[in-house]
Amino acid sequence: xxxxxxxxxxxxxxxxxxxxxxxxxxxxxxxxxxxxxxxxxxxxxxxxxxxxxxxxxxxxxxxxxxxxxxxxxxxxxxxxxxxxxxxxxxxxxxxxxxxxxxxxxxxxxxxxxxxxxxxxxxxxxxxxxxxxxxx
Numbered sequence: 001x002x003x004x005x006x007x008x009x010x011x012x013x014x015x016x017x018x019x020x021x022x023x024x025x026x027x028x029x030x031x032x033x034x035x036x037x038x039x040x041x042x043x044x045x046x047x048x049x050x051x052x053x054x055x056x057x058x059x060x061x062x063x064x065x066x067x068x069x070x071x072x073x074x075x076x077x078x079x080x081x082x083x084x085x086x087x088x089x090x091x092x093x094x095x096x097x098x099x100x101x102x103x104x105x106x107x108x109x110x111x112x113x114x115x116x117x118x119x120x121x122x123x124x125x126x127x128x129x130x131x132x133x134x135x
Contacts, residue, residue: 003016004016004017005017006021008021008022008023008026009021009022010022010023010026011023011025011026013025030066033056033058033062033066034066034071034072036056036058037052037056037058037063037066037072038072040052040055040056041074041076041077041080045076045077046077046078046079047077047079047080048079048080048081049063049064049080049081049082052080064082067080067082067092067093068093068094068095070093070094073093074092074093077092080092084096084097084100086100086104087099087100
């Protein structure tokens with residue numbers, strides 16, 4: 001059995017990797033920050049990210065990263081928005097707003113169809129007229 005040893009992406013210390021890419025100390029610290037944020041949002045459901053950052057001493061960037069990673073869900077917090085990475089429109093989950101996600105999904109689908117069509121044409125080009133013989 002092999003033990004995966006890695007450097008923590010936050011503090012750089014070596015640790016036995018068990019699924020997450022951060023050491024147990026940093027994971028505990030992140031979990032504490034998340035608990036603090038959730039408690040603050042229960043008391044202040046209309047707070048925005050800047051107010052949460054000021055009220056919890058958790059940085060804006062860390063809060064946004066928790067949301068993007070899906071670790072902080074904002075069902076009852078309408079003012080917790082941050083900009084879409086593509087167009088800047090306010091969003092509450094993931095890296096992209098709903099419109100950009102749909103648009104990129106459609107573009108990916110078009111690309112996949114075009115590749116499939118090219119693949120079929122390439123396969124057909126390699127075939128010549130064949131003969132079938134019964135032996």
